[in-house]
Amino acid sequence: MAAKIDHEKLKKLHEREEKRFIAEHPRSAELYNRAQGSLLGGVPMNWMKKWAGAFPVFVKTAKGAHFTCVDGREYVDLCLGDTGAMTGHSPEVVAEAICKRLREGITFMLPTEDAVWVGEELKRRFGLPYWQFTLTATDANRFAIRICREITQRSKILVFHYCYHGTVDETVVSLKDGVVGPRRGNLGPAVNPAETTRVVEFNDLGALEDALKHHDVACVLAEPAMTNVGIILPVNGYWKAARELIRKYGSLLIADETHTICAGPGGCTKEWNLEPDLFVMGKPIGSGIPGGTYGCSEDVARRIAARINLEDCDVGGIGGTLAGNALSLAAMRVTLEKVLTADAYKKMIPLAKRFNDGVAKEIAARGLPWNIQQLGCRAEYTFCNPAPRNGGESAAAGDFELERFLHLHALNRGVLLTPFHNMALMCPATSEADVDLHTKIFAEAARELTS
Ligand SMILES: Cc1ncc(COP(=O)(O)O)c(C=O)c1O
Known part of the structure; x- marks a missing residue:
């Protein structure tokens, strides 16, 4: 009993x-x-x-x-x-690397060599060739979504019921009796998220396909295993089939591995061979020094390059003066090289x-x-x-x-x-x-x- x-x-x-x-x-x-x-x-x-x-x-x-x-x-x-x-609180190697960087300049609007090292390491770990940096995982998700909307010219995103991807407007949603609306406690939503977002239950391929069939979903933003409403693991074969559906309906997959990086050094992306179009991570990547990242496939990189021009690339809604700063990148380098090994x-x-x-x-x-x-x-x-x-x-x-x-x-x-x-x-x-x-x-x- x-x-x-x-x-x-x-x-x-x-x-x-x-x-x-x-x-x-x-x-x-x-x-x-x-x-x-x-x-x-x-x-x-x-x-x-x-x-x-x-x-x-x-x-x-x-x-x-x-x-x-x-x-x-x-x-x-x-x-x-x-x-x-x-990473544990203040690993000694991180404290040393950060202190050195603090004494040698924190933010410049210019890159440092660490950024190149980190980009190469992320490519090695997760398999996606190109990377950008933000201050938080929330920002990385927001920018990844914008890219997907821009290159697909589709208006909606799709998330799973009870997901959490940070304070991204489109994701503070709920699904009640099949109807999408603002999640309880959602403060000051700009619009009813039903306008921006489709929501389905995780592990339900039929619901996913029905939502994708509208051909208006730019991207599926997903944690490979849900971690913000307990840990919900995908059932056998779920991701393989879901991945195929996302491709079939011309949508893109953003794997938000901010938490699921707990699965291994290459996250679920590597462990389960997910092949996302974009990849997002933040939080521990710099041992807690603010920093986030998103990476994209060759195809996404080509499509976004075709739509951004030099004159407007600073005001297109993707940015942040402190994004990619030298301190964040120094913290990411030492974390990836010496801590989250x-x-x-x-x-x-x-x-x-x-x-x-x-x-x-x-x-x-x-x-x-x-x-x-x-x-x-x-x-x-x-x-x-x-x-x-x-x-x-x-x-x-x-x-x-x-x-x-x-x-x-x-x-x-x-x-x-x-x-x-x-x-x-x-x-x-x-x-x-x-x-x-x-x-x-x-x-x-x-x-x-x-x-
Ligand atoms: C899966 C996932 N993505 C993104 C975020 C947002 O991270 P941050 O609040 O550091 O922007 C969180 C926060 O808990 C998260 O759980």
Whole structure:
């Protein structure tokens, strides 16, 4: 018999954890109260209010897989800046390379040799021949979309239900009873996203084909495995067939591997031989120094070159004064050369398996109707069983209160999970002991919830 969660009990457990959290973080509380006078909502970015706990923990220092808060508590960081710090915090080699660059000039509107090195390395890893740089993955997605619209002369893009690709207007969408509209919480949409976007469920080839049949989809913007509504893996043969459909209907595939770079040094693109037309990545590519990139195929490069002229190339909607700056590129070079190496993945992926196995064992032992999925060095559990096959199914299994309790419970015992998910990410500095600490804490929480 699968164990049911008693929400009355959950509420009491949460109140207990909240009291402990407040008592143990007086300095964070003080800073949060002070911030009410100068930061909108008391935080530097609005989503920071959503952390489990009465206020966010303020960080003092971080190194490798650990950080210390202003109250002097140390944590195992399984959030790792939601992939921005998948390299581990401030790897020594990165700190050295960046400090050197900081002393020798940060931004010029001119290229450095590092850009060429990084372009060559991205080409080697992902197979696409030409690359450009941005400050964020969001920007890389926006520019990749613009290119697709321009060269196909089609108006729409296609995304999967419950996708997240950053703050790209066209992607803040939802699908309700087959109707596309703004996603709940979408602030100030310029237009109803139904005008710009088709939305289908992941792993549904029939729905994909129906949407592509309109011949108005410039590109399919997709994570090869969904990672922002739990981890949703493609079913066997999905991408091979989806890729063929995208080609058949004259659309282009943008693989957004900002998170799925966890699958291996060449992302899912290499692991699964995806052959995207464009490729996007950001976050960890510079160990957290702002930087993003998009690459394109020979064919896309030829088609875009035919439509851009020198006189207007700075005002066409693709740009950013700081994009491609020397600091970002120095950070990307050292990260790719010395941190996110094939050897690093050989260490990180088994750790995610250890995490996965530990949690799976506890889920089974407690009869919880949950599942855990792993993709490379990332693992995440969701509150349903079997694992969801698409965004709609996964979102339907969400339990905001349960998630907040589990996060706060872990935080109070020294482990930071990725907020708004139950995701854990391994970096090269994560240890087996770090993973086992989480397993122990998870087991305690599962016991409390089911006894
Ligand atoms: C798959 C994916 N793409 C793009 C982004 C946007 O990254 P950024 O917020 O760094 O622009 C995110 C952010 O979480 C993401 O998960």
